[in-house]
Structure formats: C-alpha cells, structure tokens
Amino acid sequence: MSRQRLIALLTTLAVALGLALVVPLASTASAAATCAGAWNSSSVYTGGTSASYNSHNWQAKWWTQGETPGAAGVWADQGACGGGSGGTGGSCDYPAWTAGHAYVAGDIVKYTDGNYYVAEHDNPGYDPVISTWYWDPYSCNGGGGPTTPPSNGSFVVSEAQFNQMFPNRNSFYTYSGLTAALSAYPGFATTGSDTVKKQEAAAFLANVSHETGGLVYIVEQNTANYPHYCDATQPYGCPAGQSAYYGRGPIQLSWNFNYKAAGDALGIDLLHNPNLVQTDSAIAWKTGLWYWNTQNGPGTMTPHNAMVNGAGFGETIRSINGSIECNGGNPAQVQSRINAYQSFVSILGVPAGNNLSC
Numbered sequence: 001m002s003r004q005r006l007i008a009l010l011t012t013l014a015v016a017l018g019l020a021l022v023v024p025l026a027s028t029a030s031a032a033a034t035c036a037g038a039w040n041s042s043s044v045y046t047g048g049t050s051a052s053y054n055s056h057n058w059q060a061k062w063w064t065q066g067e068t069p070g071a072a073g074v075w076a077d078q079g080a081c082g083g084g085s086g087g088t089g090g091s092c093d094y095p096a097w098t099a100g101h102a103y104v105a106g107d108i109v110k111y112t113d114g115n116y117y118v119a120e121h122d123n124p125g126y127d128p129v130i131s132t133w134y135w136d137p138y139s140c141n142g143g144g145g146p147t148t149p150p151s152n153g154s155f156v157v158s159e160a161q162f163n164q165m166f167p168n169r170n171s172f173y174t175y176s177g178l179t180a181a182l183s184a185y186p187g188f189a190t191t192g193s194d195t196v197k198k199q200e201a202a203a204f205l206a207n208v209s210h211e212t213g214g215l216v217y218i219v220e221q222n223t224a225n226y227p228h229y230c231d232a233t234q235p236y237g238c239p240a241g242q243s244a245y246y247g248r249g250p251i252q253l254s255w256n257f258n259y260k261a262a263g264d265a266l267g268i269d270l271l272h273n274p275n276l277v278q279t280d281s282a283i284a285w286k287t288g289l290w291y292w293n294t295q296n297g298p299g300t301m302t303p304h305n306a307m308v309n310g311a312g313f314g315e316t317i318r319s320i321n322g323s324i325e326c327n328g329g330n331p332a333q334v335q336s337r338i339n340a341y342q343s344f345v346s347i348l349g350v351p352a353g354n355n356l357s358c
Helices: 003-029 159-165 175-184 194-212 223-229 256-266 281-294 303-308 313-325 331-348
Strands: 050-053 056-060 075-082 108-110 116-119 135-138
Touching: 159 175, 159 194, 159 331, 175 281, 194 281, 194 303, 194 313, 194 331, 256 281, 281 303, 303 313, 313 331
Parallel strands: none
Antiparallel strands: 050 056, 056 075, 108 116, 116 135
16 A cells, blocks of 8 residues: 555545544533522522422523423423532532521522422411411522522512502501512502503402402401401410400501411411511512512412413402402492502502402
8 A cells, every 4th residue: 555545545534534523522512501409399490590400400580489380481492401409409409408407598499399499588387388488499500590689679569659559558568568568569550561560550459449348447346246256266366465456557457367377478477476566568579579570369360470470450359358359249349449540540550450359
C-alpha cells in the first residue's frame, strides 16, 4: 500500500472515530430535562413557578392550587423530563416534619406526603400543607418550587374606592387591615385579566357588605344565638367557652369547627382565641379571605374559583349562603347582594358579567 493511500485511510478512520465520539455526546445533550419538584395538589403555585407531573415539567401562568397540570389551562407544558428531585429526591436530606415542634424561618422538613417544605416564618409546628403563610414547598434541585408570594401592594381597589363603597363603615374595618391580609391568599384579585381581578374584588366586598350591613357590624347582633355555635361532638370541643364562637368579622365566621379550620390554615390559634377576629382588623379580613379562597360552603366551588373561572357572581352567593337564599329560598337577600356587586363593579369601571343570581 502506498504511503499516500495509508495516510488517506488513517484520516478516514480518524474522522469516523470522531463522529462516533460526537454522536453519543449529542445524544446526551438532547436527553430529557431534569424534573422539577413534583406537583402537589395542596401546594400554592404562583405565576412562573414550575412543577413536574406525568414525566413532564409544567410552568404556572398565574396563581393556582389544586388544578392538575395537563388538565387546566393555568399550566404550560415545558416538555418531557426525567430524573431530578421529583419533589423528594435530588440532594434533599432533611428531617421529617413533627407536629408541635417549634420551627424557625429557613428550616426545611420532609412532610408526610413525601415532599419538602421550607419555613417562611417561625411557627410552633403548623401543618405545611395547610398554612401557606408559614410554609412554602421546597424543590430539592434548587429551583422550580413556589416562592414566597410577593407583597400585594397594588390592590385593584384603591383606598378612595374602598371608602366610596363603605361610607358608613366601622373604623375597625380598615383598608390597611385588608391589604395586610392579602398576603395570606396571593391569588385573590390577582388572577386572570384586569377585568376579572376587579370583578373578584367587587364580588368579595359585595358579599362582605351584605354580611355586615356595609362593614358596620363586627359581631353577630343576635346574642341569643351565641350558645348555639358550639359543636361539642368535635374532639377539641369548645375550649373558649360554650358561647364563644358566634359570628365575627367580614364573613361573620361562626362555629367552633370553622374557627379551628380557619386558625389552622392561617397559623393562628382561633379555637382558643376567637376574640382575635373582633379585635385585630387584619385577622378579621384574613378569615374572610380564608372562606372566600378555600371553602365551597353549600355550593360546589369556592367563591374565588367561581369568579376566576367564569361561573359568575351568583355562584359566590351559593357558596356562602346558597342553602338558605338560592333557588328561591330568599330572593330579596340574593338581590341585596347583587345590588351591592353591581354598585361596586361600577365604581371599579368593569362590567358585572353573567350569571348574577343563584
């Protein structure tokens, strides 16, 4: 074989070997992305945060909770993924959460659902999936999990508009108390278009107005009802007293089990200290937002979901007092709520939308 032919053959072999080395590298580079933390139906996700579900990464377009990736328009598919933390793997090696154990901001724990959570505020062992004020989901790969919601310093209702809506309000119901409470539920009046945000705020405030006579009453006026709101069959009983769980605040929270549930969700011991709802404006507003954002009541959806998903104002009435007022139960009360809503959306400069009655 001539020298020139030998050199040509060796050159061809070298090129082939180079291609063989390059192809696997290219294949590795195109492998599926690492999975973000596993989606959790109990967790709150704000716009731009990620989660993995069914071997795909998903990114939230806006605030969401309990809406399954792939089945709800709030999630954008970011493509297939593999490996990664999946909510429980990665480099995480943190202790199991213990009820009643005191935690400080920055502590990371593994909850009973297999996911990790980081304490955003000091707390005496509140349940990570109940209180989004004290805990946030933590992603083991260093990103992709929800972050602390931003301060809601730009509420869609201005203080001047608030005062216009409630010209005779009790001084207890302060605008600053309301805006301070917004951080507990960052999706409230921040979800969807500007019109939807204002419609939701108007709907909440209209129902609140109806419940409190225009933000005049802090506590239930019929004192004869006070002893009736203790369900003694609950394992925790009524530690504040038989007559301690009467209606208070903007949604007139009542019953020992509602004080317990709201307190657990907010990280406040309302079961033992129900009077906080009538002495602390921000706590009072938080109980109203708790019901609005998390409770179906006698309806089939939360009032928040009714407004952001287009079900209409009538469904918020059903979720608050539907068993008594809707379906012809008390049309005058329903109309009172509708009148307040129409007045408030007019102040905010948006249409009322459809399905106003229930």
